[in-house]
Amino acid sequence: MRLIKHRANWFFYCTLFSGLALLASCEEIIDPPFEIERPKLIISSNFSPDTTVSVRLTASQSIVGERSVREITNANVTLIEGNEVVEKLHFVPGVNGEPGVYRTASFIPVVGRLYTLHAAADGYDVASAQSSIPTSVEIKNLVISNLTTMSIGELRVYDFNLSVEYNDPDFIENFYDLRLSQEVYPYRLTSTGDTMFMGTIAKSLMAPDEALNDIRVAGQASVLIKDKPEGGVNIHLQSRINPSREAPGKIVAELRTVSRPYYDFQRLLQREGQVFNGLTEPSVTSSFNVSSGYGVFAGFSQNTQKVNLAGY
Known part of the structure; x- marks a missing residue:
């Protein structure tokens, strides 16, 4: 009986140690509490x-x-x-x-x-x-209406409506990125009292009430459009000029005809408040037309028209 009991104890301890060894060996393959993803x-x-x-x-x-x-x-x-x-x-x-x-x-x-x-x-x-690069869609008409001016501190504010008409093709889904800017001529007065202009720059337009959240880019605003709204595109905008060192130029509208991946990626960037400057900001790890990676590779074409601020 003592031998049987000794053997039973020996079997118990062997089983216990085997189980502990098995648990120890399993420790290294337990799933971590966070996702491990292969870099792309x-x-x-x-x-x-x-x-x-x-x-x-x-x-x-x-x-x-x-x-x-x-x-x-x-x-x-x-x-x-x-x-x-x-x-x-x-x-x-x-x-x-x-x-x-x-x-x-x-x-x-x-x-x-x-x-x-x-x-x-x-x-x-x-x-x-x-x-691929889609065929450019032409701007037919660019009209400024309801122009008013006001002064806010050193700034002169031009408030107006901009209407954009373009030849949207029928029966197919089309995507556009309308880029808007104000030509500005910086200048300074010389010691002799002459005015010296220093070349043209582009200045961003903005929505008066900041309701147009698509306007993001310093130097160029971006408005994304699917097809063409009935009656065309009508936007309430403001341009802010410092008349002591800037002279206003024309309003510039660049209509980009873009692919669906370009349109979707830019929508994502604008929702996240990121700057868009010709190359999309790659901190958004989403894939739109990239295989085995993230990001976007997209062609676009453009048609540009300009219009004077009435009376200027």
């Missing part, structure tokens, strides 16, 4: 006719509780037209704190042709995207 490349590029193609390339980084991006400077970025490689983009470092971009040296895209972008970097899946 982020492509950020909008391209148009008559200009080289520029691409900002970053990569997502997953950190506990947050997500960040870092710039990728040593990637292999290739542009393909149809089945032919047209150019390998070279990296151009940024200046004055601006991020660098990959850019074509000589290749200029044209309307209607399909382009494929491939981006490869060590440690990441190859990201790729396809897009």
Whole structure:
């Protein structure tokens, strides 16, 4: 009986230690309480006719509780037209704190042709995207009405309605990015009393009551439009000029005809209050037409018209 009891105790302790060893071995494969995601490349590029193609390339980084991006400077970025490689983009470092971009040296895209972008970097899946430049839609008429002026401190405020008519094609879904700005001529008085103008700059227009949340960009406002509202696009705007050092010029309307990925990505950026300056801001890790990565690669075309402020 004592031998049987000894063997039973030995079996109990062996089973206990085996169970503890099994638990210890399982510790390393317990799922963590946060998502671990493989980092991906982020492509950020909008391209148009008559200009080289520029691409900002970053990569997502997953950190506990947050997500960040870092710039990728040593990637292999290739542009393909149809089945032919047209150019390998070279990296151009940024200046004055601006991020660098990959850019074509000589290749200029044209309307209607399909382009494929491939981006490869060590440690990441190859990201790729396809897009073409849509045919430009023409602005038919640009009219300023109900113009009033007022003074607020040193500023002269021009308050007006802007109507934009354009030839929206029938029976297909169309997307637009209407960019609006005010030409301004900065000047200064010389010691002899002469006026010296210093070139034209673009100044952003704004909504008087800030209800037009799509206006974001310093130097150029952006209004996204699907198809064309009945009666055209009518916007209440203000331009603010300091007459002691600025002279007002024309109101500029640039109608960009864009793809659905361009439109959706820009809507996301504007909802998050981010600046848009030709290259989309890649901190938004969403994919719109990028395979095995994030971001957007989208062509657009533009038609620009100008109109004088009445009486100026």
